Amino acid sequence: MEEVKSDKKVKWSKSDDRGSLDKIEKLDRATQGMMFSRLLEPALTIVLGLILVVLLLAGCLRRGLFYFTDVYPMVLMASGSALIWLILFMMCFNASKTNGELGISQWLNTLKQLYVALMQYAHLRWMFWPLALAIWFGLHAWIGSVSVQGSLDEMLRWSLLAIFALLTAMLASRANGARWFAYGWQMAGGLLVLSGVLAACGVLPLPYGVMRTADPEISSAGARLGGMLQYPNAYGAVAGMYALERLAAAARAVA
Known part of the structure; x- marks a missing residue:
């Protein structure tokens, strides 16, 4: 047992x-x-x-x-x-x-x-x-x-x-995800703006970056900036959006 x-x-x-x-x-x-x-x-x-x-x-x-x-x-x-x-x-x-x-x-x-x-x-x-x-x-x-x-x-x-x-x-x-989106947002905006400015100054050979016209009703200067978008109206809208966004960010930082 x-x-x-x-x-x-x-x-x-x-x-x-x-x-x-x-x-x-x-x-x-x-x-x-x-x-x-x-x-x-x-x-x-x-x-x-x-x-x-x-x-x-x-x-x-x-x-x-x-x-x-x-x-x-x-x-x-x-x-x-x-x-x-x-x-x-x-x-x-x-x-x-x-x-x-x-x-x-x-x-x-x-x-x-x-x-x-x-x-x-x-x-x-x-x-x-x-x-x-x-x-x-x-x-x-x-x-x-x-x-x-x-x-x-x-x-x-x-x-x-x-x-x-x-x-x-x-x-x-x-x-920290918002930081990554902010980086991409700023890089995209900087690329669009700087490429347009450099194309207008003749530094960057960008085809169709500047639209030439002889019609004063379209452009009094004879040229319109299109940048990488190659379309002046869209480029102006995007550049204006980035400018307003930066102004709003600066106002928030000051306040």
Whole structure:
């Protein structure tokens, strides 16, 4: 009888050891997932900030995306960048919740939790307006349109705006994300303004940067500055927007 009791005690001690080892392994996985997510959080902000900076500068270099031939590569670049960032974000979001284990059901659960988390931010809902317009143009092309190609082009343009709005809102909701957007905003504005001034001074050989005309009703000086946008009215509107934004920022700083 004593031998049987001792055997039972040995078995119970082994089972207790296994249970404690399993708990330790689960804790290790959880801590590793938390450390991974903490290390990946700043990297995600940097990647998202660089994506937005590149998109802003590319929009300036591609003549303000006035022509649809310039929109197509931007849509591909923005979609690919958003997809890559979403995968990285889901890896970071999923690491601390699945204890290092990945599966289809866990990924679906992560998508649901991500959707709920996104809807908690009211500013993220603004992206649905350009998305709704993109869907509308797509339906218009599918039902029947006078210009199917024109409807598809507008669908792609508004899809690009929806992707950019989503990335901007996600960046604004992250720590130090507004700084990255401010960097991209200032770099894009500086590129547009300086390129126009240098083209007008003859330093930068920019084709169609300055529109020449002999009609005094169009320009009394005989020339109008178009810059990289190559369209004087659009260039003047964008430059005026940047000037007003800087004046408002200076007023806030003084106040």
